[in-house]
Amino acid sequence: MENITIYMEEESGERTPLEVPTDMGMNLMEILKSYEYPIEAICGGMALCATCHIEVLEGEVGERTEAEEEMLDTLFNTEENSRLACQIRPNDSNHQMVIRLLGEDD
């Protein structure tokens, strides 16, 4: 099993390292749920609910998908680096990436 490490910036500002598999076909939403982050994923990863909304603070995850762009357009708390975790399949280039959970809106 291949793992990379990404960091979740918690509300306290602390960064929690997460071991993330890159060879299990899991998207980032599924991985974050497995770490028990409060993501409802009502749409099952179809870019339709935004409960998996994250901000990428450091690192590069490529372009947003079209469906992702449309969903993010409807939110009040979308940032320049906003992404939907369900649309990201972590790979080696995401090693050391830092993210923050934003959710639907707040």
Ligand code: FES
């Ligand atoms: S799980 Fe619904 S948008 Fe990502």
